[in-house]
Amino acid sequence: MASTIAGARTTAHRRSTLHEIRRNIWPYIFISPFFILFIIFGLFPYLYAFYLSFNEWDGISEMRWVGLDNYRMLLTDDLWWKSLYNSIWLMLVTGINLVIALVLAFMLNSGFVRFKEAYRTAYFTPIVASSVAVAMIFGGMFGLRYGLLNYFLSLIGLGPVDWLGSALWIKPAIALVVIWRYFGWNTVIYLAGLQSIPLDLYDAAKVDGARWKDIFFHITLPLLRPTITFTVILSIIGGLQLFEEPLMLAGGTSSSSPGGTDRAGLTVMVNLYANAFVYVQFGYAAAMSVALFVVIIIFSFLYHRLLGKNLT
């Protein structure tokens, strides 16, 4: 008896849900393209990557189930650990661009800066340019004996630095290009966030005799926290997936040893690209992508746990 009532209730409920959907058919149609495309070209590949990472496959012959072999291989693959180390190094160091951006945005937003628009536009230009083209231009500027950068360094009595040829300097060189590329983008994002902070707050602080330090640490930083979290997460995701700059600066697309001298410029993405599309080891490369995915999650989570909450 009770079950019949419950059954009737679910049927009625189901019918009313269907009815609701039919009554609201238009918005469902309007939003459906995203979900259809995501299921086919997003969700399916994401899930399949996990499956593929338990297989060995060269793209032509039969796929072969190998269980955890790919992951076992990862654990003992020196090149994998090196590329992971390089990627984490680059992610942490290129994070400097967020600090630069925060300071620039704070200065630009302080109310009385002239040519604000011009500064903002200038800072934004690097992100507009193709990263491959940018890497090529910087590649020339990084030249050992005749590069522009070493020439400038020699003017102040430094160098020459073997930017692209030495294991020591290739990562800083890549980091320089990445920082150059993204600081303006983040400045604009921070500026947008700062504009939603009511001006009265600054005025009140100034009336109270606050100096820039007080304003920066007690008004700007706390109120900008959601924006900062957003940019940090994006730069963790982006920093661990660097590809164009390390590929172009350390060898190019047809290099037999991507990453350059001692593989010091080999990032996980470049390593993965080589494994998948040069050595055609799809299963192993899929295991790499899953591992990198986990690393990205760990870092995002760590940030959230350690800094995201108690920045004030």
Add this chain to the structure above:
Amino acid sequence: MATMTSRRAERDKAQSSGRDRVFGPLGTMLMYLALTAMAVVAAFPFYWMLIASTHRSYTILNLPPPLLPGEALLQNYNELMAGLPFWRNMFNSLYVGTLSTVLVLFFCSLGGYGFSKFQFPGRDQLFALMLATMMIPGILGIIPSFMLMKWLGWLNTYLPLIVPGAASAFGIFWMRQYIDSAIPSDLMDAARIDGAHEFRIYWQVVLPVITPALAALAIMTFMGSWNSFFWPLVILKDAEKYTLPVALASLQNLYGQEEGVRTLGATIAILPVMIVFLMSARRFMAGLTAGAVKGG
């Protein structure tokens, strides 16, 4: 928004009289120095790029390096054209970028409108789900996506560069934020009372009002497509079909030694989007910040 701007302007004026109150006169000077230095840092590589593309390696490598244009532009250009179907590559980029942008504008404004102006069961959950997908690193799906494209017979075509991103989560989010604040719901109600079809309301009432947001989204989408590298590198096989960044990367192998030719290639790839950006910078930036403010 307009009142906000004028209020801000008033304050700017009021503050400029007491400009050194917060930073002090020395601090203000240092601030301008830092702001200007960073602007120079951002712009200088572009200047160098223009200069280097008019030189041959042996003059680029002079000490001190040349800071004024040289005479080798034509020679570099001829060598560039001999090595690559460069204008074809540029056309490919233009083609992919334009198609992607048109589709993104259509599907994202439609989706943003659906999320913004309708009440329906599961709306908020679906919206949250869509936002969550933006946080998944793209790397995870790259190999299965490649296999999928192979299975579909889409390798070495432009479909993989256009179709999967045609309704981006970011674009829908962006459009919803704008439509939320730019369109009063009465506008649609009035049209509905007149008996207009839902799609016609979108097309004739909503679209014309949201052109500023569409323009900003168009610029972002086009730039993203124009500069994208990893995916086209994996998908496109023939030099004839390469988009510009892939062609440029192959240039590195062809002319590793001749910096002038390489730089000229990079310059031609950068200049069109840079010019469009600089011409629309003021409105584009305003659009960007407006969207973010409303998002916050």
